Amino acid sequence: MKCRVCREPAVIDVRRQNANYCCEHFLRMCRDQVARAIDEFAMVQPGDRCLVAVSGGKDSLAVWDLLVELGYAADGLYIGLGIGEYSDASRDHARAFASSRGLKLTEIDLRAEYGYDIPTGARTAHRAPCSACGLSKRHIFDKAAIDGGYDVLVTGHNLDDEAAVLFGNVLHWQTEYLGRQLPVLPAQNGFPRKVKPLVRLGERETAAYCVLRGIDYLVDECPMAAGNRHLGYKDALNQIEAVSPGSKFDFYFGFLKRAAGHFRSGAEVDQAELRACARCGAPTPGEVCAFCKLVDQAAQPRTVTVMLNQRGHS
Amino acid sequence: MKVLLRNPKRELEIEGPMSVVALLKRLDLNREAVLVIRGDTLVPGDAMLDDSDTVEIRPVISGGGG
Numbered sequence: 294m295k296c297r298v299c300r301e302p303a304v305i306d307v308r309r310q311n312a313n314y315c316c317e318h319f320l321r322m323c324r325d326q327v328a329r330a331i332d333e334f335a336m337v338q339p340g341d342r343c344l345v346a347v348s349g350g351k352d353s354l355a356v357w358d359l360l361v362e363l364g365y366a367a368d369g370l371y372i373g374l375g376i377g378e379y380s381d382a383s384r385d386h387a388r389a390f391a392s393s394r395g396l397k398l399t400e401i402d403l404r405a406e407y408g409y410d411i412p413t414g415a416r417t418a419h420r421a422p423c424s425a426c427g428l429s430k431r432h433i434f435d436k437a438a439i440d441g442g443y444d445v446l447v448t449g450h451n452l453d454d455e456a457a458v459l460f461g462n463v464l465h466w467q468t469e470y471l472g473r474q475l476p477v478l479p480a481q482n483g484f485p486r487k488v489k490p491l492v493r494l495g496e497r498e499t500a501a502y503c504v505l506r507g508i509d510y511l512v513d514e515c516p517m518a519a520g521n522r523h524l525g526y527k528d529a530l531n532q533i534e535a536v537s538p539g540s541k542f543d544f545y546f547g548f549l550k551r552a553a554g555h556f557r558s559g560a561e562v563d564q565a566e567l568r569a570c571a572r573c574g575a576p577t578p579g580e581v582c583a584f585c586k587l588v589d590q591a592a593q594p595r596t597v598t599v600m601l602n603q604r605g606h607s
Numbered sequence: 608m609k610v611l612l613r614n615p616k617r618e619l620e621i622e623g624p625m626s627v628v629a630l631l632k633r634l635d636l637n638r639e640a641v642l643v644i645r646g647d648t649l650v651p652g653d654a655m656l657d658d659s660d661t662v663e664i665r666p667v668i669s670g671g672g673g
Contacts, residue, residue, distance in 0.1 A: 294651045304649040308638075313651060350669055423670070453668070500642055500667040501649055514614055518670025527668050531639040 305501050308538035316505050323502045326493040327359045334476045336488035341444035343367040344485075346434045347391075347398065349383035351510040352449030354390050355499045356491050358508060360447065361394065367447065370437050372430055373402040375410020379516055386511045399441075401433055407588050411517065414591030422517040425587060432575060432584035438485035451491040451499050456541040457526040459548055472556035475549070482567045483576040495541065609661040610634075623657040630656060631664070640668050 294303035296315035303313035307322075314322060331337050337360075345357045347369040360367040371387045374380050384400070391398035404410045407429075409417070415425040438446040455474070462470045480486040491499060503510050518524065533540045569575070570582035577583070610619040610630070621630065627643050627650050643650045644663040656662060 294653050303651050305642075306652050316648065351667070352669070495639075496669065497639060497642065497667045500665065504642065504644060504647075504649060504665075507647070512613060512665060514666075514668075515670055521670055524668065524670050528640075531637050531668075534639045535637050 304505070307498065309495070309534070309542055311538070320502065320505055323355075323494060323498060324359060324362060327356075327490045328363055330476065330490050330493045331363070331488075334488070336477050336490055337365055337445055337447075341365070342442070343445050343447050344434070344438045344441060344443040345369045345447045346430070346449070347371045347387045348449070349386035349390075349511045350449070351500045351503045351508075351512075352451055352454075352491060352496065354386070354449075354508050354510050355502050355506075356447060356449045357390070357396070358394075358506060359490065359502075361396065368397040368399065368441075368443075370434060371398055371400045372433055373400060373404075374426060374429070375402075375404050376412060376515065376517060379511075379513065382513070383511045386509060389509060399437070401437070403429060403433075408592030409588070414587070415517075418587055418590035420587070421521075423521050423523075425591065426517070428583055428587055432582070435485055436573075436575065439483070443485065446485045446487045448487065448489055449491055449499075450489040451494055451496045452541055452545060453496040453527055453530070455489070455492055456530055456545045457523055459545055460526045460530060461522060468556050471553070472558070475553060483569065483574070492545070493542075608656050608658055611661070611663040613664075614666055623660065624655050626652070627654050627656065628652045630662075634664070636664065641666055 294306060294313040295301065296303045296318050297312040298318040299315060301315045304316050305319055306313045337343060343360060343365055345353060345360065345367050347353045347357060349371070357367055357369055369387065369391055371384060373384060387398060390396075403414075411422055411426050411429070414429075415422040418425060434446055434448075455476075459471075459474060461467075462474065476489045476492045478484065478487040494502075502508075530541050530544075566578050567576040568578075570577045570585055571580050572585040573582060575582045575584065608621055608623045610621055612619065612634075621633070625633070628638070631638055631641065631643070638652065642665045644665055645660060650656070650662060
């Protein structure tokens with residue numbers, strides 16, 4: 294295989310582009326795709342202060358690295374979820390990355406700040422771990438962005454993430470979610486502007502970016518995510534992608550171009566009905582927000598032992 | 608060749624030479640869901656691997672975003 298740009302030996306093939314790249318030109322392609330996404334969807338303006346939601350995994354470290362490479366001012370925020378050795382390792386990777394580049398990383402520990410961790414809290418609140426985790430992270434990242442005076446909250450959602458979520462929302466016709474599944478959500482009603490600069494890159498590409506940039510990310514999967522529906526949707530889409538390269542990109546970007554607008558009015562009505570949570574002031578459709586309810590249910594004085602599943606393939 | 612796999616971590620010994628694509632096919636792995644790494648760089652699909660190689664097959668699928 295030869296690099297499509299310089300004809301030197303390639304290190305990776307990107308089948309949906311029908312292209313192969315050497316290290317230098319693959320990294321350049323990734324930067325170009327992120328710059329194009331930022332420009333196409335007006336994600337970040339010159340001078341904006343960015344807060345990156347950092348997990349220590351490939352996507353969050355890649356997007357942080359790419360933003361800095363493109364000249365944006367970006368700090369990181371890491372949330373300690375209390376998922377045993379997995380959380381310890383993810384924190385270490387986030388710290389090492391920030392330290393190696395002289396970047397600012399703020400850490401918030403869920404148990405120290407709110408009195409619960411994900412394994413214990415999900416169990417005592419009778420919620421699926423991924424549900425409790427997602428709710429907690431969304432609330433804390435939003436709050437940190439607002440309180441810290443950041444212009445934009447950046448997440449590492451990639452093309453595979455967005456295609457899989459879209460797949461699930463279409464399967465179940467969750468129209469209120471379809472109306473909000475956009476690469477940019479504007480700042481409104483107490484929420485910060487949220488952007489996803491990796492939407493033009495698949496997760497094989499973000500992982501390859503990290504390997505080729507020498508970014509030491511946490512490879513192991515969250516033990517609590519094993520077997521969740523999201524992974525099942527990704528597996529299904531990758532089977533389609535294997536026989537029809539470009540399907541995931543066409544699915545997601547076709548949705549944005551041709552369908553997303555049809556669902557937007559319903560999402561806007563939902564946003565218009567928000568008010569401030571009586572406890573924390575976060576936007577909510579009810580008296581008390583879902584996060585404060587979770588804290589009430591999940592906060593326990595002691596950690597309980599929860600068995601963590603292990604993924605069973607490859 | 609020595610092949611390192613993850614989730615769960617394990618090590619296989621597979622007779623070469625064979626291409627990366629053939630190795631993934633033999634292990635029933637989807638090319639879209641993994642990277643093949645030798646040393647500190649990636650190995651493309653048409654590269655040949657021989658008995659002296661050690662490669663890591665690294666899954667790239669994660670359960671959430673970021």
